[in-house]
Amino acid sequence: MAHADYDCCAVCDSKQSFSYDATSKEVVCSYCAVALAQHGVIARNGKELKAWIETADVEVMRHILSEVGFRFCYYQNDVDDAVRANGIEMNTESRLVVA
Numbered sequence: 001m002a003h004a005d006y007d008c009c010a011v012c013d014s015k016q017s018f019s020y021d022a023t024s025k026e027v028v029c030s031y032c033a034v035a036l037a038q039h040g041v042i043a044r045n046g047k048e049l050k051a052w053i054e055t056a057d058v059e060v061m062r063h064i065l066s067e068v069g070f071r072f073c074y075y076q077n078d079v080d081d082a083v084r085a086n087g088i089e090m091n092t093e094s095r096l097v098v099a
Contacts, residue, residue, distance in 0.1 A: 010046035010079045011036065013071040013095070024077035025049075035068040046079050053082040062088055062097060071095045 006015040010025035011032035026046040028036070036043050041056075041064060043049035053061060065083065072080045072090040089098050 008073060010043070010049045011065075011071075012069050013073050024073050024075045025079040032068060036064070039064045039067065046077070050079050050082045053079065053086065058086045058088070061086065065097045070097050072097075 005018055005020070007017050007019050007027055008014060008025060009016055009027060009029040009032055011028055013025070014029060016027050016029060028043055028045055028049060033044060036049075041049075041052055043052055056064075061083075065088070070083070072083070072095045074095075083097070090096060091098050
């Protein structure tokens with residue numbers, strides 16, 4: 001999938017590394033990995049984050065994602081799709097989870 005020129009964090013959507021074949025939300029940056037772990041969530045990549053999203057209680061997930069600064073990406077991806085599948089939407093200006 002086309003995703004500009006940078007791989008982005010699966011949580012905060014920040015640029016992680018330059019790539020000619022960039023992917024959307026397949027890595028978790030070290031800051032977000034620590035922030036998630038402080039809430040008892042171990043996710044080292046987008047696949048593990050998606051697995052947690054698909055099994056977590058929706059209100060707990062909403063709270064944790066809000067606390068760690070989850071941002072939706074401009075590009076379609078599996079992580080954001082999993083969040084939306086739980087009925088969680090984003091603030092259109094900030095791309096943050098609506099708490």
